[in-house]
Amino acid sequence: MKNKKITVLGGAGHIGLPLSIVFANKGFDVSVLDNNLETLRLAKNGIMPFKEKDGVKNLKKALKRKLNFYSKPSNFISDSTIIITVGTPVDEFLNPDMSQIKNCIDELIPFIKKGQLIILRSTVYPGTSEWLFHYLNKKKKCHVAFCHERVIQGYTFDEIEKLPQIIAASSNSAQKKATEIFEKISKKIVYCSLKEAEFSKLFSNAFRYSQFAVANEFYMLADRAGLDFNRIRKITKEGYPRAEGLPSAGFAAGPCLLKDTMQLLSFSRNNFSIGNSSMLVNEGLVLYLIDKLEKKYDLKKKNIGLLGMAFKAECDDTRSSLSYKLKKFLISKAKNVFCTDPFVKTDNKLVKLNYLLSKSDILILCVPHKKYRNLKIKNKEIIDIWGFIKK
Ligand SMILES: NC(=O)c1ccc[n+]([C@@H]2O[C@H](COP(=O)([O-])OP(=O)(O)OC[C@H]3O[C@@H](n4cnc5c(N)ncnc54)[C@H](O)[C@@H]3O)[C@@H](O)[C@H]2O)c1
Structure with a gap:
């Protein structure tokens, strides 16, 4: 794999930070992008913002490798694979609230280049990956994959390499690119369609x-x-x-x-x-x-x-x-x-x-x-x- 650059959007969150650490410790060049300045500050200083088994040890190791922190997107994202881990809550009517995903994508679009791979790792409402593919492709021709997180919160470092990674992608080349990334942290890859993976x-x-x-x-x-x-x-x-x-x-x-x-x-x-x-x-x-x-x-x-x-x-x-x-x-x-x-x-x-x-x-x-x-x-x-x- 030539390009080992990854940007994790929502990278200081409960899912994003441990994932960023795992990739950095596997030799990827990881940019943590998050608009929460306080959790970014803590992570930058080797402090886990929340309880995660073996978190501090792994964070400190990752900080000696390629782990950088950003609060706003800019040109640094243009030659990396982008992994999205922002929140996907429900609203006051118990219906999906897509605003975090839509907002972060709108912030990314000016810096995304044709052919880039965007991976959704958040848990999403069925159809979100296809929506993202069409939304992006009206502006920039990009690849989309949905590779959701399955670890139990707080135990990423125990679990992530043991769990099979489900990969669903918008094209064969997106599937190949996503596989090249996740095969470095997962022993087994399982393929299916975007909606099957979301369900x-x-x-x-x-x-x-x-x-x-x-x-x-x-x-x-x-x-x-x-x-x-x-x-x-x-x-x-x-x-x-x-x-x-x-x-x-x-x-x-x-x-x-x-x-x-x-x-x-x-x-x-x-x-x-x-x-x-x-x-x-x-x-x-x-x-x-x-x-x-x-x-x-x-x-x-x-x-x-x-x-x-x-x-x-x-x-x-x-x-x-x-x-x-x-x-x-x-x-x-x-x-x-x-x-x-x-x-x-x-x-x-x-x-x-x-x-x-x-x-x-x-x-x-x-x-x-x-x-x-x-x-x-x-x-x-x-x-x-x-x-x-x-x-
Ligand atoms: N927590 C879990 O155990 C778990 C497990 C599997 C899947 N998930 C899914 O992962 C997703 C994230 O969950 P979480 O618990 O990590 O949430 P979280 O709130 O801890 O993390 C989300 C991060 O995204 C950041 N963010 C939001 N909008 C942003 C923007 N526009 N630009 C930059 N940063 C932005 C926030 O500051 C926050 O740090 C959800 O879809 C959740 O359902 C969570």
């Missing part, structure tokens, strides 16, 4: 989201019947391979699962009943807990402590965390609500664990961070939907 990513996130919904619905069914779902799950799974995929109950949240399920719901014109029901169940678990507490206690007299505010275990990211939904409801009902998390650094209202434990009458385990596994709690109610705390 594959959305299906995998909607599938996980619905698996969590099944567990959460079972939890509420068992709980209403006065039974412990986690005991039932344990005996069901014992030596029984067909129940292996049954997850524990718990808050199913974060920046991807709900919004990607909603992208499919929107695409299907709301004819995606499992996706829709999964959203009602997973979001409804929070309301179920509040109803349960209100039936049992006069909450106005109770201090409630929330353990874990990130959206998942061992993570510092609070985006779309259901802990905050729970907090919002409880604030209007309880005497006080205290929140703690060992990893979250973006919330100055958090308190220390010991303070929370001493002040709270009722504890709710929102996130199963390892630190909470051996908590010794006496004379207080603890709600542990995960069945995580050692009894």
